[in-house]
Every structure is written in C-alpha cells, then in structure tokens.
Amino acid sequence: MSTRAIENVRLRSEKGRTWRQARILNAWVDSLTVDDVLDLLEHGGVLFTINPEHLYQLQRNAEFADAYRNATYVSCDSRYVYRALRLIGRGIEHRASGSDIVPAYWRRHAANPEVTMFLLGAKPGVADKARDRINRLAGREIVVGAHGPSFDFVDSERESAETIDMINRSGATCLVVGLGAPKQEIWIHRNCSKVPDVKVFMGVGATIDYEAEAVKRAPEWMRRNGLEWVYRVLTEPRRYGRRYARNTEFMWLAFLDRLGLYKAPRS
Numbered sequence: 001m002s003t004r005a006i007e008n009v010r011l012r013s014e015k016g017r018t019w020r021q022a023r024i025l026n027a028w029v030d031s032l033t034v035d036d037v038l039d040l041l042e043h044g045g046v047l048f049t050i051n052p053e054h055l056y057q058l059q060r061n062a063e064f065a066d067a068y069r070n071a072t073y074v075s076c077d078s079r080y081v082y083r084a085l086r087l088i089g090r091g092i093e094h095r096a097s098g099s100d101i102v103p104a105y106w107r108r109h110a111a112n113p114e115v116t117m118f119l120l121g122a123k124p125g126v127a128d129k130a131r132d133r134i135n136r137l138a139g140r141e142i143v144v145g146a147h148g149p150s151f152d153f154v155d156s157e158r159e160s161a162e163t164i165d166m167i168n169r170s171g172a173t174c175l176v177v178g179l180g181a182p183k184q185e186i187w188i189h190r191n192c193s194k195v196p197d198v199k200v201f202m203g204v205g206a207t208i209d210y211e212a213e214a215v216k217r218a219p220e221w222m223r224r225n226g227l228e229w230v231y232r233v234l235t236e237p238r239r240y241g242r243r244y245a246r247n248t249e250f251m252w253l254a255f256l257d258r259l260g261l262y263k264a265p266r267s
Contacts, residue, residue: 031092045072067189098204121178
C-alpha cells in the first residue's frame with residue numbers, strides 16, 4: 001500500500017469490531033451500516049452524518065471543522081459522497097443516513113426503559129408532533145422532550161441555557177438535533193458537556209421533520225436509485241436548489257483530492 005493510500009484510508013477498531021475509514025477533503029468517513037451505528041451507540045458517542053453540504057461548509061467554517069474532528073462517528077449520508085469516495089479510490093462498503101438511523105434507534109429501544117430521547121430542532125410545533133408520533137408507535141414515552149428553537153438559537157446564550165435546562169430536566173439519554181449544518185454540529189460541540197445525562201448525540205438534519213411526517217421522504221424506488229435529491233429539489237426548490245448546485249464545487253475538490261492537489265483550509 002502506498003504512503004498516499006495509508007494517509008487516505010485506515011482501519012478503526014473499537015467495541016470489538018473493526019471497520020474502514022476513508023478521508024474525503026478535510027473529513028473522515030466511517031464505513032458503517034445502520035445496525036453498526038446502533039451497536040456502537042450502545043456505548044454512547046456523538047454521531048454526525050456527512051453529505052456534500054457538510055463538505056462545502058467544512059471548507060469555510062473552522063468551528064464546524066473542529067466539531068467534526070471531535071465527533072465519535074461520521075456516517076455517510078449521501079450517495080454523492082459514497083460514489084465520490086469510490087471514484088477517488090477510497091471506496092467504503094456502507095452508508096447510513098440520519099433519516100434511517102433515528103427510527104431504527106427508537107424502534108430498537110422501544111422496550112428499553114433506560115433509553116429516552118429529546119428532539120431538538122425543526123420549526124415550532126414540528127418536534128412535538130414527532131414526539132407524539134414516535135411515542136405512539138413505540139408504545140411508551142421514549143421521547144421525553146421536544147423543542148423547536150428560534151432561528152438564532154445557536155448563538156443565543158439565553159435560549160441555549162434555557163434549552164440545556166429543559167434537556168437536563170427531561171432526563172433524556174439521547175439528544176437528536178435537527179437544526180441543519182453547521183448549526184446542529186456546532187451546538188452539540190459547544191454544549192455536549194453541559195447535559196451529563198445524555199450519552200448519545202445525533203446531528204441529523206431534516207430527520208425530525210420526517211418523523212413528524214411534516215415533510216415526506218422520496219418514494220422508496222427513488223431512494224434506492226439515488227434520486228432522493230431530485231425529489232427534494234422538485235418539492236422544495238428554494239430550500240434545496242442552491243444546496244445541490246454546490247455539488248459542482250464538491251466534485252471539483254474531490255477531483256483535486258484524488259490528484260493530491262487539494263489543500264485543506266487552515267483551522
């Protein structure tokens with residue numbers, strides 16, 4: 001194996017299992033299935049789910065990059081990232097999206113009273129709807145708290161403090177944060193030490209919206225064929241059009257990375 005390959009791909013061993021990690025731009029991605037993620041999170045940790053928008057922001061936001069470096073696990077939440085890794089010779093075997101991990105998590109722990117969840121994110125009222133739906137399907141109050149914060153929440157010391165108090169009073173052991181990147185990752189990074197009962201942190205984008213059924217996911221056949229992005233652009237063009245247009249920069253930087261010409265931004 002060449003020196004370059006050693007720098008770009010590595011094996012990670014933890015909790016009795018070994019898996020592949022691959023570097024793309026200034027992030028490392030874990031080759032994990034949904035079940036792998038759930039098994040590892042039995043021991044706690046911070047999970048981020050990487051996609052091209054994250055990689056775009058990682059080139060521009062030093063605090064976001066620092067949060068990513070300190071995440072416990074980074075799953076692949078994008079066929080673009082998955083395919084780009086293959087094209088640049090660092091393919092991983094598995095991908096696991098936040099919108100699949102969260103429902104799998106609460107279903108696994110539906111009968112486990114030691115696991116409780118707090119949903120932080122989405123528009124006001126949406127997290128409460130997600131809470132009601134999950135609890136109804138789980139057959140118990142596995143979600144013990146929900147809060148849809150204001151737009152400026154991440155940089156509001158007052159609102160963050162109030163939310164931290166809310167989480168601590170809830171007794172939640174898992175915090176699901178759906179504020180979008182880079183807000184959710186930065187907030188987790190800044191505040192994870194302030195919620196000592198929480199053992200599992202997930203930054204999972206629009207997943208709370210999906211759990212509330214406030215936003216519909218693409219049909220299964222579109223998801224299976226990597227066309228969920230088409231569905232998103234067609235149904236929410238203002239939200240997703242510019243985001244997916246940024247994929248051109250991501251692919252260009254990935255190409256430079258393959259040639260050894262990519263230069264990571266200074267932290």
